[in-house]
Amino acid sequence: MENWTGTLRLDVEERQGKTVAKNVYFQGALKVMRPIYHDNSGQACYYILNPGGGYLDGDRYKLQFSLKEQAKLTLTTQSATKVYKTPNQHAYQETEFFLKKGSYLEYIPDPLIMYRDAQYVQKNVIRMEKGATLIYSDILTPGWSPDGDQFSYDRLRLLNEIYMDDELVVYDHIKVNPAEQDMQSIGFMEGYTHLGSMFVIGEQTNAELLDKLHHLMDQNEQDYKFGLSMLSVKGFSIRVLANKTQTIERIFSECHQLISEDWFNTKPAFLRKY
């Protein structure tokens, strides 16, 4: 089925220290704005837009990003991904990333908001060469309903696959089906409403960095709880349970800053939303 509601393709490469688009293509209900250069590092920042303002019944979106050697790219969205009710067919988004050796990708989309009776499947496939660096995070909210009920959506599947040199190295699969699961129970959301996930892959990963990140998050672990663990390749994952989007955004932004300072001696740019 090649019938897409929106498609977007962006290929970037490094030219004289600056990351620029080699190819930009979009059609239907997806587009990117012109790149923003937050500092003089040459790192390009693109905002992904969904001009329709939300995903509807049966919508299908396909995004592809490729980074050539040494390209440095930040990708974010302009606002939260909203999935409205889908009475007949779930909405679907698939995003594929190709990262050449030496490239650097930050993919930091806004939170996902599922409306009452919404069904959604999201699949991210990241194909990286050894020596590429990835920072990815996402936030799942309890959704929205007119009467304020939480978890009133129908069902949701979030899939992240990361390949390194064509071998699968991370397989992350979350399914939420609020009608059949006791969301507050032990093992599920455990009294929290928001779930944050972060995946970082980079050759510089070491136990010391994880200790620092643990210390950072452990300092004021009152209104959230977190887990942090090394992957089977050089990298790690973080999960955070909290009650507010802002709490998770703050934690991830602090972690991001610590990683940038540790690895590159730089500070990540503040991603302003319009």
Add this chain to the structure above:
Amino acid sequence: MNPNILALFQLCDSNLPTGAFSHSYGLETYIQEDQVHDQATFAKWLHVYLHEQLIYSDGLASHLVYEALEKEDFQTVWKFDRMLTVQSLPRETRDGTQRMGERMLSLVEALYDVPVLTEYRKRIKEKKSFGHSAIVFTIIGHHLGVPKSTTTLYYLYSVISSLIQNAVRAIPLGQTAGQKTIQQFQSELVTATAKIENLAEEDFGITSPGLELAQMKHERVNIRIFMS
């Protein structure tokens, strides 16, 4: 009656030296946080662990690997060895299952002569595969001609009964409470096996946020009697 059922049952014995007695899969985190403190709270955790994590990982892998063995489709066997390993984000759980898988493999190699086990060993040595008990167990179940659903059921039983024995030591629970939990979970395991038969490959690796977070947290739990 298939006499080989007893042969497979041998691998379900919690005395089988694979190291299962030193893994709690995040249960110890909940014990430390006092969220699991008696038979009822333990049974609740075990229910979620079985139905929201184990069936989608080990359980579904056992089912699909058995089917692949019937077709002599070994690529699929190795694929699930990798999938089982990389879907486990918490390091201790991932390393633990890998170590147990290797130990079980060494043990059954001494008991059975099955070419696919030899190949598995070779692949692990060459770092092409990782090793996982669910795969080793399923290879033996298939080799012994034990039916697919029985193999899956017995595998789940072996994991759950080890966990119950670990909980008896760690919470602690009385021996009778432990046996009651084993009895209570017999029907749950049958239900879980039936669920697995109706799952598709695309359901593989589903996990539940809290369970996984507790497994990650275990790395830094203060007092530990388990390795995961």
